Amino acid sequence: MRPGTWKFRREGEEGVIRIELVKRPQHSAFFSAMSPFIAFGLTLVFGAILFAAIGKPPLAALYSYFIEPLSEMWSVHELIIKATPLIMIAVGLSVCYRSNNWNIGAEGQFIFGGIAGSLIPILVPGFQNAATLPLMMIMGMIGGAAYGAIPALLKTRFNTNEILTSLMLVYVAQLFLDWLARGALRDPNGAGFPGSIRLSSAAQLPEIAPSQGGAHLGIVFAVIAAVVVWFMLRSTLKGFEVRLIGSSPRAGRFAGFSAPGMVFFAFLVSGALAGLAGISEVSGAIGQLRETISPGYGFTAIIVAFLGRLNPLGIIAAGLVLALTYLGGEAAQISLGVSDKVARVFQGMLLFFVLGCDTLIHYRIRVAGRAIASAMEKS
Amino acid sequence: MDIAQNVILTIMTAATPLLIAAIGELVVERSGVLNLGVEGMMVIGAVCGFAAAMITGSPWMGVVGGIVAGALLSLLFGFLTLSLATNQVATGLSLTLLGIGVSGLIGESFVGKAGIRLPSLNIPGLTEIPLVGKLLFGQDPIFYLSILLTAGTTWFLFRTRAGLTLRSIGDNHKSAHALGIPVIGYRYLAVMFGGGCAGLAGAHLSLVYTPQWVENMTAGRGWIALALVVFGSWRPWRVLAGAYLFGAVTIGQLHAQALGFGIPSQLLSSLPYLATIVVLVLISRDRRLTIINTPASLGQPFVPDR
Numbered sequence: 001m002r003p004g005t006w007k008f009r010r011e012g013e014e015g016v017i018r019i020e021l022v023k024r025p026q027h028s029a030f031f032s033a034m035s036p037f038i039a040f041g042l043t044l045v046f047g048a049i050l051f052a053a054i055g056k057p058p059l060a061a062l063y064s065y066f067i068e069p070l071s072e073m074w075s076v077h078e079l080i081i082k083a084t085p086l087i088m089i090a091v092g093l094s095v096c097y098r099s100n101n102w103n104i105g106a107e108g109q110f111i112f113g114g115i116a117g118s119l120i121p122i123l124v125p126g127f128q129n130a131a132t133l134p135l136m137m138i139m140g141m142i143g144g145a146a147y148g149a150i151p152a153l154l155k156t157r158f159n160t161n162e163i164l165t166s167l168m169l170v171y172v173a174q175l176f177l178d179w180l181a182r183g184a185l186r187d188p189n190g191a192g193f194p195g196s197i198r199l200s201s202a203a204q205l206p207e208i209a210p211s212q213g214g215a216h217l218g219i220v221f222a223v224i225a226a227v228v229v230w231f232m233l234r235s236t237l238k239g240f241e242v243r244l245i246g247s248s249p250r251a252g253r254f255a256g257f258s259a260p261g262m263v264f265f266a267f268l269v270s271g272a273l274a275g276l277a278g279i280s281e282v283s284g285a286i287g288q289l290r291e292t293i294s295p296g297y298g299f300t301a302i303i304v305a306f307l308g309r310l311n312p313l314g315i316i317a318a319g320l321v322l323a324l325t326y327l328g329g330e331a332a333q334i335s336l337g338v339s340d341k342v343a344r345v346f347q348g349m350l351l352f353f354v355l356g357c358d359t360l361i362h363y364r365i366r367v368a369g370r371a372i373a374s375a376m377e378k379s
Numbered sequence: 380m381d382i383a384q385n386v387i388l389t390i391m392t393a394a395t396p397l398l399i400a401a402i403g404e405l406v407v408e409r410s411g412v413l414n415l416g417v418e419g420m421m422v423i424g425a426v427c428g429f430a431a432a433m434i435t436g437s438p439w440m441g442v443v444g445g446i447v448a449g450a451l452l453s454l455l456f457g458f459l460t461l462s463l464a465t466n467q468v469a470t471g472l473s474l475t476l477l478g479i480g481v482s483g484l485i486g487e488s489f490v491g492k493a494g495i496r497l498p499s500l501n502i503p504g505l506t507e508i509p510l511v512g513k514l515l516f517g518q519d520p521i522f523y524l525s526i527l528l529t530a531g532t533t534w535f536l537f538r539t540r541a542g543l544t545l546r547s548i549g550d551n552h553k554s555a556h557a558l559g560i561p562v563i564g565y566r567y568l569a570v571m572f573g574g575g576c577a578g579l580a581g582a583h584l585s586l587v588y589t590p591q592w593v594e595n596m597t598a599g600r601g602w603i604a605l606a607l608v609v610f611g612s613w614r615p616w617r618v619l620a621g622a623y624l625f626g627a628v629t630i631g632q633l634h635a636q637a638l639g640f641g642i643p644s645q646l647l648s649s650l651p652y653l654a655t656i657v658v659l660v661l662i663s664r665d666r667r668l669t670i671i672n673t674p675a676s677l678g679q680p681f682v683p684d685r
Contacts, residue, residue: 021464021682054484102468158660159669163415163468164606165659168652171599179645302472341483348477352459355470359463363682 021363031360036307036314038360039353040321046349056338064335065328065346075327077213081285082326084215085110085294087222087319088277089301091229092270094310098233099246101266105151105166106274107298108173109144113275114282115177116143118196118289121203122185128202136203136279137221144275145268147173152267156260162267170298181291196289205284216284218277223316225273230312242266274298295326303351322347384513386630391514391522392588394626396421396580398525400604401611401618402532403576408608409536410569411549413678415471416456417577418601419478424449424581426482429494429592438497441586442521442579449578450571452478457570461563464680479595486592494590497521519587521579526619528576533615545569549674552681562681577601599652606655610662612672621658628654 005018031038047065048058069075089106096103117140120127150169154160178194187197205216233239245252245262252259282293304322308315329343400417407414424445431444456474459465497519500506505516536542548555548562556562584600585592603625611618632647663669 021462023682097469104472154656154660159663159666160656160659161609161663164602164609165656167602168599168606168655171652172649175645175649179643183643299476302469303476306469339484339487341480341487344480345477345484346480348473348480351473352455352470352477355465355473356459356463359465363464 018368020366020368021359022366024362024364027361031357032309035357035361036309036318036354039307039350039357042353042357043346043350046353047346050342050345051338054338054342056336061332061336061338064332064338066324068331068335069324069327074213075331077209077215079320079323079327080215080219082323083319084218084222084284085277085281085297086301086304086322087316088218088225088280089270089274089298090304090308090315090319091222091226091312092273093301093305094308094312094315095229095233095242096266096270097246097305098310099242099262099266100249101152101155101263102163103148103151103166103267103270104163104302105148105168105170105298106270106301107294107296108166108170109148109271109274110278110281110294110298111170111173111177112147113140113144113278114289114293115180115278116140116146116275117279118199118203118282121199121283122196122289125197125200128200132202133205133283136283137276140275140279141272142275144278145272148267148271148274149264152264156263162263174292177289177293178291181289185289187288194291198288199283203283204287205280214285216280218280218284221276221280222319225276226312226316229269233312238265274301300326300347303347303354306351306354322350325350381509384510386634388513388518390623390626390630391518392626393629394622395519395522395525396583396588397600397604397607397625398619398622399521399528399583400577400580400601401607401622402525402528402615403573403580404604405608405611405613405615405618406532406536406545406576407569407573408677409549409613409674410545410566411552411674411676411679411681412460412566412570413467413471414453414456414460414474414570414573415468415605416453416474416478416601417573417604418597418599419475420449420452420574420577421478421581421584421601421604422482422595422597423452423478423485424578425585425596426486426489426581426592427578428582429489429585430485432495432586433489433492436495438495438586441495442497442582445578445582445586446575447578449581450575453570453574453577454567456574457567460680461566461570464682467678467680475601483594486594489592490594492591494585494592496590497586519583521583521587524579529615529619536615546674549676552676552679556681556683562683577604580604603651603655606659610658612662612668613674624658625651625654 005016007014007016044062048062051058051061069079089110093103093106117136120135120139121132147169151162151166154165155162181196182194185196187195205218207214207216233242241257241262244255245257245259249259282289286293300322304315304318307321308318325343325346329340332338333340400421404414404417427448428441428445432438432441452474456470459470460467499517499519502516506512536546544560545565548560548565552562581597584596607618607621610621629651632650635642636644636647
């Protein structure tokens with residue numbers, strides 16, 4: 001019995017029903033646009049079931065997850081703060097994944113961006129002028145890109161699987177940051193608590209609307225990054241190279257594009273953007289270097305990238321949705337006592353449904369039923 | 380000399396979950412499927428194993444619970460990648476993210492509770508033999524199972540008809556399909572075997588290695604298991620050697636942390652991850668060798684035509 005096949009018996013006649021995928025001659029524009037929405041809808045339905053299963057009123061829980069955080073201005077700002085790193089990282093990842101480079105170590109590149117970017121204000125706190133912030137941002141991007149270059153180098157030079165190396169480097173980065181925050185960069189007047197000195201105001205990203213909430217300039221960087229990468233992918237030769245090498249490495253070779261060059265390009269771009277996200281988070285949201293600076297943004301950004309269909313503009317919307325699950329998790333915990341762990345379940349479910357729905361873009365589902373007897377006669 | 384025996388014993392205990400998860404993934408990859416969700420299945424196995432043991436009071440039910448939970452989660456991966464032909468890398472990643480999320484939720488009420496340890500083997504007369512008694516006759520039951528699994532997998536893959544079929548599917552699913560072999564069916568079974576093994580590996584962590592539940596307690600071991608499959612070039616006994624090597628690195632750095640030496644503990648803790656990278660580089664440097672050993676249709680989606 002093949003999977004996806006069921007026997008049935010009707011009016012004494014035996015037969016089989018088979019559900020199978022039939023490749024579409026052309027990809028479906030309808031499902032291409034709709035699949036993220038279908039996936040989100042399915043996540044809501046299964047989320048409601050999940051809430052019911054753990055004994056919470058489903059509708060109230062969904063309300064506090066997805067509506068409550070949007071009802072007040074300050075929490076919209078919180079939403080933007082959370083969405084900023086997600087969008088920035090995911091935009092970089094879209095370049096990687098489109099060119100078939102599986103960078104899953106953005107979390108590590110984020111951390112290194114945060115470290116490199118905050119070196120100047122921590123080690124030279126007196127350096128406070130108009131150049132401080134730009135320098136920090138550039139240092140952050142260099143830090144992230146350099147850390148992203150390691151798996152790229154190992155992949156091109158030694159043929160090493162980039163998935164595993166980039167992920168292993170996340171653990172190394174986390175431990176390195178922990179060591180810095182407790183050792184070399186610890187605030188000597190911090191009463192022994194881990195964490196660096198607080199950044200001076202000259203080293204903190206300004207807030208975009210201080211009277212309303214805490215959202216900082218990082219969101220502007222994120223949107224600019226998304227638009228630039230969107231344009232690059234859509235209308236430039238480099239973008240064509242990314243898409244061609246991603247869909248057919250062979251065709252890319254014939255076109256004269258360098259595959260190793262693309263590996264470096266993808267990892268440097270995504271590393272730099274993850275690094276920028278890291279230093280924006282440290283400088284704009286946290287205000288000091290701590291022993292942890294990310295609640296898993298680098299991994300959640302993978303979900304954002306796929307939910308945005310690897311399109312930088314779609315990623316802006318997807319980043320806001322995923323940021324909502326972080327905030328909704330906190331809101332539901334306060335108002336209904338729902339565990340904040342549910343947020344991560346939501347995020348995981350969402351990615352599953354997105355991937356499942358993407359199948360509909362390239363395949364049609366066909367239900368084929370036939371009687372066994374007549375099939376036997378034919379053959 | 381008893382110290383040496385104890386050190387070797389801890390190395391073997393640290394290596395066992397890596398070995399079991401890697402053997403499971405080896406079979407999956409031999410069938411041509413790349414399941415990057417090992418970490419997720421392992422952490423689900425750990426929490427469900429712990430929960431089952433706490434609820435029933437029997438660590439053996441914990442072992443069963445871990446295996447079943449891992450296999451069920453892998454079925455989800457199987458449905459997406461095999462029946463819906465989704466991208467295996469992305470789906471595996473989502474399995475890991477989902478597994479970590481769900482395990483946190485399930486395990487919330489178990490955090491900080493003392494667990495139940497799976498009793499080690501104790502054969503009066505044999506276990507007390509000096510030097511080797513505990514190594515041969517005094518370990519936990521899952522350790523013996525892991526050795527059996529390694530031997531059994533070798534036998535299955537290289538000495539049975541079904542094993543040959545499985546490998547042929549992994550090397551060329553189109554030809555296998557043309558020969559009338561149920562490619563998707565074989566792959567479902569392989570994926571579930573991998574899930575069961577990952578779940579068992581997780582249960583070993585929460586029932587033997589450190590009998591408690593800590594969120595994210597797998598700490599990247601699922602990913603190291605994936606690296607071990609590459610390191611062992613898809614051969615069970617080489618994977619076993621790799622697992623013990625990693626067990627030694629893990630235990631070695633723990634001892635070094637205890638002794639101090641003035642080396643930052645964070646640097647020592649990162650050694651297993653750095654070692655993974657070094658080992659991967661060494662093994663994949665020879666491009667020809669990798670190409671010969673890697674199952675040829677690894678990671679490629681397959682939709683059977685009629």
